[in-house]
Amino acid sequence: MSLLRIARPTIARRSLLTSSIRYKHTLPDLPYDYAALEPAISGKIMELHHSKHHQTYVSSLNDAEEKYASAVSANDVQGQISLQPLLKFHGGGHINHTLFWQNLAPKGSGGGEPPSGGLAGAINNTYGSVEDLKKKMNASLAGIQGSGWSWLVKDKDTGALQVITMPNQDPVVGKYVPLLGIDAWEHAYYLQYQNRKAEYFSAIWDVINWKAAEARYKAAA
Amino acid sequence: MAQAKFTLPALPYAYDALEPYISGQIMQIHHSKHHQTYVNNLNAATANHVKALQENDVRAQINLQQAIKFNGGGHINHSLFWANLAPANTSQAKPESAPKLMEAITAKYGSYGGFKNEFKGVLLGLQGSGWGWLVKNKKTEQLDIVITKDQDPVVGDLAPIFGVDMWEHAYYLQYFNDKASYVNGIWNIINWDTAEGRFLGRSGALKL
Numbered sequence: 001m002s003l004l005r006i007a008r009p010t011i012a013r014r015s016l017l018t019s020s021i022r023y024k025h026t027l028p029d030l031p032y033d034y035a036a037l038e039p040a041i042s043g044k045i046m047e048l049h050h051s052k053h054h055q056t057y058v059s060s061l062n063d064a065e066e067k068y069a070s071a072v073s074a075n076d077v078q079g080q081i082s083l084q085p086l087l088k089f090h091g092g093g094h095i096n097h098t099l100f101w102q103n104l105a106p107k108g109s110g111g112g113e114p115p116s117g118g119l120a121g122a123i124n125n126t127y128g129s130v131e132d133l134k135k136k137m138n139a140s141l142a143g144i145q146g147s148g149w150s151w152l153v154k155d156k157d158t159g160a161l162q163v164i165t166m167p168n169q170d171p172v173v174g175k176y177v178p179l180l181g182i183d184a185w186e187h188a189y190y191l192q193y194q195n196r197k198a199e200y201f202s203a204i205w206d207v208i209n210w211k212a213a214e215a216r217y218k219a220a221a
Numbered sequence: 222m223a224q225a226k227f228t229l230p231a232l233p234y235a236y237d238a239l240e241p242y243i244s245g246q247i248m249q250i251h252h253s254k255h256h257q258t259y260v261n262n263l264n265a266a267t268a269n270h271v272k273a274l275q276e277n278d279v280r281a282q283i284n285l286q287q288a289i290k291f292n293g294g295g296h297i298n299h300s301l302f303w304a305n306l307a308p309a310n311t312s313q314a315k316p317e318s319a320p321k322l323m324e325a326i327t328a329k330y331g332s333y334g335g336f337k338n339e340f341k342g343v344l345l346g347l348q349g350s351g352w353g354w355l356v357k358n359k360k361t362e363q364l365d366i367v368i369t370k371d372q373d374p375v376v377g378d379l380a381p382i383f384g385v386d387m388w389e390h391a392y393y394l395q396y397f398n399d400k401a402s403y404v405n406g407i408w409n410i411i412n413w414d415t416a417e418g419r420f421l422g423r424s425g426a427l428k429l
Contacts, residue, residue: 035338052398145291146350146371146387154313168349186350186389195254195390 025058025065027051028098036106040203042192050101053187057093057169064090092169094179096149103180105209109160115210119179119217126161137163137182138201144184152180152213154220180213227260227267227429230300238308242406244395254392259295259372265427266292294372298352298384300429304423305383305419307412314410315327319417322382329364340366341404347387353371355382357420 030050035043064086071079105111114130115123127133133152140163141150146166153176155162164176165184172178182204189200232252237245266288273281273368307313316323316333323333330336343366344353351370356379358365366380368387376386392403399427 048397056398068421085348145287148349186393190389190393194250194394195258 009068011126012092019098025061025094027055028101030101032104032109034105036107037207038205040107041104041189041200045189045191048191049183049188050097050125054093054097057090057097060086061090061094089169092171095171096169099178100181100183103209103212104204104207107206111207111210112205112209113210115214117214117218118221119210119214122161122217130190133163134205138198140165141182141201142198145160147185149180149184151176153178154217156220157185170203177216178215179220180208180210227271227296229257229260229262230303232303234306234308239306239410240311242410243392243403244307247392247394248388250394251390252299256295256299259292259299262288263292278390291292291372292310294374296429297374298369298386301381302384302386305412305415306354306410307414309394309409313409313412313414316411317414319413319420321419322413325364325420337408341401343368344385344387344404345401350388353387354379355384355416356380357382380419380422382419383411408411 007020014037023202027050030046033043034050037043051092068080068087070171071077071083088128114120120130123130123133125135126215131175137150137152144165144167146167148165150174151161152210153162153164154160156175156177161179162176164172166172173182180199184197185200187195189197229252232248235245236248236252237330239248264326268287270282270289273279273285278374312318312335324335326333331390340353340355347353347370349370351373354363354367354369354375356367356375357363358378359378365379367375369375375384378426385404392400397405415424
């Protein structure tokens with residue numbers, strides 16, 4: 001599945017200390033410079049967000065997977081279950097940020113250019129217009145109580161588009177395919193916008209990479 | 222029924238009085254913007270709830286519960302937080318101001334240092350936004366360290382002794398992703414006099 005490949009950019013077999021195959025996740029390179037999303041998102045925010053926050057999720061995910069593999073080897077089901085929140089949090093953090101970087105682009109490299117093709121049609125059918133979808137998504141972002149994300153998703157069962165919010169680093173899984181994610185954690189905007197998060201939600205549409213969302217929409221068909 | 226109107230409590234110290242552990246800029250935004258927003262939204266939710274009650278609309282009352290919990294929790298938590306901080310150079314910020322509490326801490330955690338390590342470990346394990354609390358179980362009198370997510374307040378059998386805000390807005394402008402340094406610094410500005418009062422039940426219920 002393509003999402004898995006995205007979330008695991010390099011797959012290297014580690015030493016065969018245990019019988020299970022383990023993966024070593026690495027921080028993906030950004031497809032643009034840290035400052036390239038200014039003025040919507042400052043270079044300082046992007047640098048910390050990518051090189052510190054995302055890196056911590058990657059390192060902690062590797063750590064949790066290693067512990068999980070040991071618990072599997074030891075036939076320790078309790079240990080496996082107690083590691084689930086760590087796997088979910090750091091695995092989700094790695095997945096979400098990897099998707100996020102890709103669904104952003106500098107202005108001039110496609111950032112903010114409206115969607116086209118099948119996705120544009122589906123948005124118009126569901127929400128009336130891209131502008132209406134933005135309003136809907138901004139309202140969902142503003143309504144998040146705590147840390148989390150808003151996603152435009154496709155429901156695999158019905159094919160319908162939907163806007164959903166996920167708490168903390170819970171990734172989009174199950175019947176929903178993530179098309180476009182916006183990070184509503186305070187670390188995503190605080191250095192530039194402080195408590196004025198509505199301004200961040202409004203500005204980020206200038207650097208949304210609809211091409212990435214379209215590709216995900218097509219792949220989910 | 223009379224409708225309560227909540228207001229932002231004044232800080233018992235200047236915005237920059239907790240420096241260098243919490244910057245004046247953080248305190249100013251945290252108090253005058255974030256806390257104020259919880260107060261405003263709580264007043265709005267409370268007013269809507271009174272209306273729903275008068276109209277006998279149970280669905281609307283239930284629908285408002287989350288807004289009351291989140292904004293009411295935000296108001297409670299921040300009110301407790303401001304009062305359990307004190308400038309580092311005051312006597313309140315010295316653990317000696319809480320002799321009974323420190324006795325209980327030492328009995329439970331071995332030492333003040335052991336307690337600080339345990340508290341830090343719990344706080345750094347929080348996934349997302351939330352708070353770390355030293356609490357006393359009102360039934361067993363036992364101390365414990367708990368985290369509450371988002372703006373969930375400490376309720377039920379647990380009485381808050383002091384809380385530390387682990388939302389990123391509480392430290393990000395100064396510490397960025399290094400939340401461990403924020404937690405290390407907070408020990409210099411805990412108001413042990415307030416903590417002792419809450420531990421002994423001297424302060425009574427929180428007045429909002």
